[in-house]
Amino acid sequence: xxxxxxxxxxxxxxxxxxxxxxxxxxxxxxxxxxxxxxxxxxxxxxxxxxxxxxxxxxxxxxxxxxxxxxxxxxxxxxxxxxxxxxxxxxxxxxxxxxxxxxxxxxxxxxxxxxxxxxxxxxxxxxxxxxxxxxxxxxxxxxxxxxxxxxxxxxxxxxxxxxxxxxxxxxxxxxxxxxxxxxxxxxxxxxxxxxxxxxxxxxxxxxxxxxxxxxxxxxxxxxxxxxxxxxxxxxxxxxxxxxxxxxxxxxxxxxxxxxxxxxxxxxxxxxxxxxxxxxxxxxxxxxxxxxxxxxxxxxxxxxxxxxxxxxxxxxx
Amino acid sequence: xxxxxxxxxxxxxxxxxxxxxxxxxxxxxxxxxxxxxxxxxxxxxxxxxxxxxxxxxxxxxxxxxxxxxxxxxxxxxxxxxxxxxxxxxxxxxxxxxxxxxxxxxxxxxxxxxxxxxxxxxxxxxxxxxxxxxxxxxxxxxxxxxxxxxxxxxxxxxxxxxxxxxxxxxxxxxxxxxxxxx
Numbered sequence: 001x002x003x004x005x006x007x008x009x010x011x012x013x014x015x016x017x018x019x020x021x022x023x024x025x026x027x028x029x030x031x032x033x034x035x036x037x038x039x040x041x042x043x044x045x046x047x048x049x050x051x052x053x054x055x056x057x058x059x060x061x062x063x064x065x066x067x068x069x070x071x072x073x074x075x076x077x078x079x080x081x082x083x084x085x086x087x088x089x090x091x092x093x094x095x096x097x098x099x100x101x102x103x104x105x106x107x108x109x110x111x112x113x114x115x116x117x118x119x120x121x122x123x124x125x126x127x128x129x130x131x132x133x134x135x136x137x138x139x140x141x142x143x144x145x146x147x148x149x150x151x152x153x154x155x156x157x158x159x160x161x162x163x164x165x166x167x168x169x170x171x172x173x174x175x176x177x178x179x180x181x182x183x184x185x186x187x188x189x190x191x192x193x194x195x196x197x198x199x200x201x202x203x204x205x206x207x208x209x210x211x212x213x214x215x216x217x218x219x220x221x222x223x224x225x226x227x228x229x230x231x232x233x234x235x236x237x238x239x240x241x242x243x244x245x246x247x248x249x250x251x252x253x254x255x256x257x258x259x260x261x262x263x264x265x266x267x268x269x270x271x272x273x274x275x276x277x278x279x280x281x282x283x284x285x286x287x288x289x290x291x292x293x294x295x296x297x298x299x300x301x302x303x304x305x306x307x308x309x310x311x312x313x314x315x
Numbered sequence: 316x317x318x319x320x321x322x323x324x325x326x327x328x329x330x331x332x333x334x335x336x337x338x339x340x341x342x343x344x345x346x347x348x349x350x351x352x353x354x355x356x357x358x359x360x361x362x363x364x365x366x367x368x369x370x371x372x373x374x375x376x377x378x379x380x381x382x383x384x385x386x387x388x389x390x391x392x393x394x395x396x397x398x399x400x401x402x403x404x405x406x407x408x409x410x411x412x413x414x415x416x417x418x419x420x421x422x423x424x425x426x427x428x429x430x431x432x433x434x435x436x437x438x439x440x441x442x443x444x445x446x447x448x449x450x451x452x453x454x455x456x457x458x459x460x461x462x463x464x465x466x467x468x469x470x471x472x473x474x475x476x477x478x479x480x481x482x483x484x485x486x487x488x489x490x491x492x493x494x495x496x
Contacts, residue, residue, distance in 0.1 A: 033495055045381055069388055303387075
């Protein structure tokens, strides 16, 4: 019994010695348990902020407006900077506006948006849906993001020759936007597009009602707040390819600087496309960069949140 | 022979005791809050992890930056992309030692002081943080409130938006532990 008690004593002493002289062993135990806990976390997190705004310059990006948020867009395109319509007499196009777009995009869910907008160009009213089908993930189990866009537009202006019936005023756009964020600074997307105008647009003999187009757009961050953006589209249309001289068509191309502040995204761009709505700029860009028929433009995107956090708002 | 058996038994009991003193929590609740002139910044997560070794006082916390949920999704995006750069620094962690010896067999609430290293945004700072430990019938829980200064961890606040963001963030951490095997 005494022996046993002495052994207990030794055990107790050795325990305390163990604790005092070998804390490293216990630290390892803490560390290994910590590592085990953190290993079980999923690594396939969705990649965020592939683009900073739902629209880049010309077209839409894969980004959607998140649930209960409202994105308010003001997009403006001035007149030709140079060429016959530009120069000093129009103060380099600033006296003219080729298109003004007011848009609202509301997030029904994190992946589904309802879009509404009105353009000055053709006085078109657009209604659309945007759905994020696939998100890029950090472990590359999904290397790309895919967003589908469908839009219907109605040209409200009076032109009885071009639009004998109301149905002729409609234009439709279907687009699959495929994007990849290659690094934290560089994102690229391509967007195969189908465009239909019920009445040919522009209203010229030989023009096609349906056509395909392909958009390519990229964003390169220069610092935390600013990025250089480029947006290009090519319509596949034999009518547009064959048109020459004053009736020639050109591929829309925009380059710009995107500046992000707290709740706003500003984009300052130069673009040859006059129109802002997809169905219009893809079908009807007759301005040539080479002739100075490009314009200054800007996009302002302001995000409003309707998520319940009212108590914390101070205004 | 008998000796060896007893020594072995004693050694096993030490081992056993050591593992019994390890406590883990997989759902540490962490809130961050800062008051700024235009709008308050508020986010929380319940997916932090923590390990507490009651025998040695070692304590560790870790949390994925991207797990913080904001009411405003754009604020959440900015938090991850512009401020915390969670693609480069995916986790914030703290590793330290509880200075006081806590007897986990006695119920009660004890104030504690923890010293260690706080790793936020890839910048490690030695910190001494106050908190409390509550023991209720063997269940161990911890709570702490402390400030994190953005400058301390090289979290840049651009001049353009400085009104939106406070220079220091109040953190609330609470964890309820279960014994780990």
